[in-house]
Amino acid sequence: MAAIIVLFTDFGLAGPYIGQVKTVLHQIAPGVPVIDLFADLPAAKPQPAAYLLAAYGGWFPPGTVILAIVDPGVGGKRAAVIVQADSRWYVGPDNGLFEIVTRRADQARSWEIPAPAEAISASFHGRDLFAPVAGLLARGDPLAGRLRPEGILRHPDWPDDLAEIVYIDRYGNAMTGLRAALIPDGARLAAAGRGLG
Amino acid sequence: MAAIIVLFTDFGLAGPYIGQVKTVLHQIAPGVPVIDLFADLPAAKPQPAAYLLAAYGGWFPPGTVILAIVDPGVGGKRAAVIVQADSRWYVGPDNGLFEIVTRRADQARSWEIPAPAEAISASFHGRDLFAPVAGLLARGDPLAGRLRPEGILRHPDWPDDLAEIVYIDRYGNAMTGLRAALIPDGARLAAAGRGLG
Amino acid sequence: MAAIIVLFTDFGLAGPYIGQVKTVLHQIAPGVPVIDLFADLPAAKPQPAAYLLAAYGGWFPPGTVILAIVDPGVGGKRAAVIVQADSRWYVGPDNGLFEIVTRRADQARSWEIPAPAEAISASFHGRDLFAPVAGLLARGDPLAGRLRPEGILRHPDWPDDLAEIVYIDRYGNAMTGLRAALIPDGARLAAAGRGLG
Numbered sequence: 001m002a003a004i005i006v007l008f009t010d011f012g013l014a015g016p017y018i019g020q021v022k023t024v025l026h027q028i029a030p031g032v033p034v035i036d037l038f039a040d041l042p043a044a045k046p047q048p049a050a051y052l053l054a055a056y057g058g059w060f061p062p063g064t065v066i067l068a069i070v071d072p073g074v075g076g077k078r079a080a081v082i083v084q085a086d087s088r089w090y091v092g093p094d095n096g097l098f099e100i101v102t103r104r105a106d107q108a109r110s111w112e113i114p115a116p117a118e119a120i121s122a123s124f125h126g127r128d129l130f131a132p133v134a135g136l137l138a139r140g141d142p143l144a145g146r147l148r149p150e151g152i153l154r155h156p157d158w159p160d161d162l163a164e165i166v167y168i169d170r171y172g173n174a175m176t177g178l179r180a181a182l183i184p185d186g187a188r189l190a191a192a193g194r195g196l197g
Numbered sequence: 198m199a200a201i202i203v204l205f206t207d208f209g210l211a212g213p214y215i216g217q218v219k220t221v222l223h224q225i226a227p228g229v230p231v232i233d234l235f236a237d238l239p240a241a242k243p244q245p246a247a248y249l250l251a252a253y254g255g256w257f258p259p260g261t262v263i264l265a266i267v268d269p270g271v272g273g274k275r276a277a278v279i280v281q282a283d284s285r286w287y288v289g290p291d292n293g294l295f296e297i298v299t300r301r302a303d304q305a306r307s308w309e310i311p312a313p314a315e316a317i318s319a320s321f322h323g324r325d326l327f328a329p330v331a332g333l334l335a336r337g338d339p340l341a342g343r344l345r346p347e348g349i350l351r352h353p354d355w356p357d358d359l360a361e362i363v364y365i366d367r368y369g370n371a372m373t374g375l376r377a378a379l380i381p382d383g384a385r386l387a388a389a390g391r392g393l394g
Numbered sequence: 395m396a397a398i399i400v401l402f403t404d405f406g407l408a409g410p411y412i413g414q415v416k417t418v419l420h421q422i423a424p425g426v427p428v429i430d431l432f433a434d435l436p437a438a439k440p441q442p443a444a445y446l447l448a449a450y451g452g453w454f455p456p457g458t459v460i461l462a463i464v465d466p467g468v469g470g471k472r473a474a475v476i477v478q479a480d481s482r483w484y485v486g487p488d489n490g491l492f493e494i495v496t497r498r499a500d501q502a503r504s505w506e507i508p509a510p511a512e513a514i515s516a517s518f519h520g521r522d523l524f525a526p527v528a529g530l531l532a533r534g535d536p537l538a539g540r541l542r543p544e545g546i547l548r549h550p551d552w553p554d555d556l557a558e559i560v561y562i563d564r565y566g567n568a569m570t571g572l573r574a575a576l577i578p579d580g581a582r583l584a585a586a587g588r589g590l591g
Binding site for chain 1: 207208209210211212213214215216217219220223224227237240241
């Protein structure tokens with residue numbers, strides 16, 4: 001099974017950003033399918049996205065490359081990383097987005113992506129920095145980056161399960177940062193005093 | 198001309214559901230193009246969707262597989278079906294969604310999709326039940342299912358043409374469940390006392 | 395590098411129009427990637443779209459075919475055109491949409507697309523007229539059309555740079571029709587009395 005690339009962003013599908021990212025991916029890794037998973041994550045909020053990524057990422061086949069970008073610090077000093085968690089690859093900003101995926105993985109390693117040789121846009125690392133790295137991974141190029149020590153946590157203060165609503169889907173279903181398997185039988189959830197489910 | 202798969206759902210494009218369905222389709226039928234037709238059908242309302250499907254389905258080339266899912270009864274006892282109407286295939290829940298396509302077809306047959314051998318999600322048959330069937334059809338596998346007697350109607354009470362607005366597009370154009378060819382010349386439409394068109 | 399086709403429209407992604415256009419493109423130019431750049435341009439307003447097209451079109455690789463449709467005059471007497479601006483192709487209505495691309499190009503030529511031999515929809519030239527032309531260009535067919543004299547401007551009254559907001563993205567960033575390179579260092583923008591950026 002050839003690789004697929006999965007997009008997990010707050011860019012919006014209809015505006016100009018996803019299309020530019022897909023153009024870069026196509027140029028670097030032609031023929032590799034690119035799947036839109038989320039394009040409407042809560043804008044500029046890595047924390048809820050981190051729990052959604054942990055809930056959804058593990059469903060994809062081994063070898064999948066997930067390009068995950070919710071990056072309010074773009075152009076600042078946050079690092080850019082590749083994370084391998086179990087058998088999948090994640091590429092994006094080192095701002096906590098991969099915190100929960102990493103904690104829940106049986107095996108996880110990460111690499112820091114070196115700064116590109118040529119000047120790139122300060123505001124669109126998704127297109128100019130992260131997409132090229134994801135494309136190279138998906139086409140099987142050797143990984144370029146510096147392996148980081150294990151155990152780096154960006155947000156040790158974030159709980160393993162987050163008792164908040166992190167996404168509301170088109171039907172009005174509210175998703176939380178809690179793992180269903182850890183909720184006791186018969187438990188009832190409430191938000192703002194109102195019962196859920 | 199190889200098959201194409203067309204998605205006709207109320208899932209929303211930007212959230213997580215269409216992407217998971219496309220991943221399944223790609224795994225089963227790699228290389229078959231998947232086209233988004235509607236992802237924003239009126240949520241959980243098979244009736245307006247049935248008229249839209251009849252209006253849009255017949256435009257696609259012979260052999261097209263239309264994965265049509267508006268399924269408020271997911272996880273309940275409604276059957277899962279494959280419908281062949283003229284030269285196209287339709288896959289989805291047997292809740293009336295294919296009622297109007299079937300009535301308007303010159304030739305139509307349907308098959309009941311057997312329950313899958315392994316346990317599947319009770320809430321996401323689009324991904325776990327319908328998408329695999331659509332993928333197998335699109336790649337040309339022999340059809341697995343029980344042919345049903347002809348003349349089954351789920352909703353004999355639904356009219357052949359529905360004098361209601363079933364969809365409003367991005368420009369504000371209101372679509373009805375009426376066939377334009379059956380409206381007399383010079384007729385005027387009105388909704389809520391206001392003239393249309 | 396094979397061609398890609400880029401969609402730049404006000405059709406909306408989730409409704410029925412983009413899917414029909416992609417089906418036509420796939421039938422004519424199977425295997426050519428189709429990229430959604432904008433599907434949510436200001437509806438029926440060619441002027442803001444013209445400045446966005448000039449800002450975004452030139453980023454794409456040489457040979458790219460940009461299918462650009464914001465066409466309030468569909469079915470009327472406006473011409474249909476192919477524009478070659480520097481190394482890219484543009485296909486769409488001759489209503490000013492290509493005005494700014496043409497002015498800013500080092501080299502530009504345009505051809506009038508002949509009326510199709512068979513009757514087509516009066517309301518969906520995107521699918522029935524422009525998409526087939528874009529598909530043929532993308533697969534490398536010889537260009538069919540009448541070369542037009544140079545220097546045709548549809549809207550000489552439109553300024554080279556437009557001091558208006560032409561698009562607001564998902565993060566709330568407001569885009570103008572001004573080229574950033576022409577704005578003096580230290581300039582401040584304001585809209586409705588409120589400072590921008």
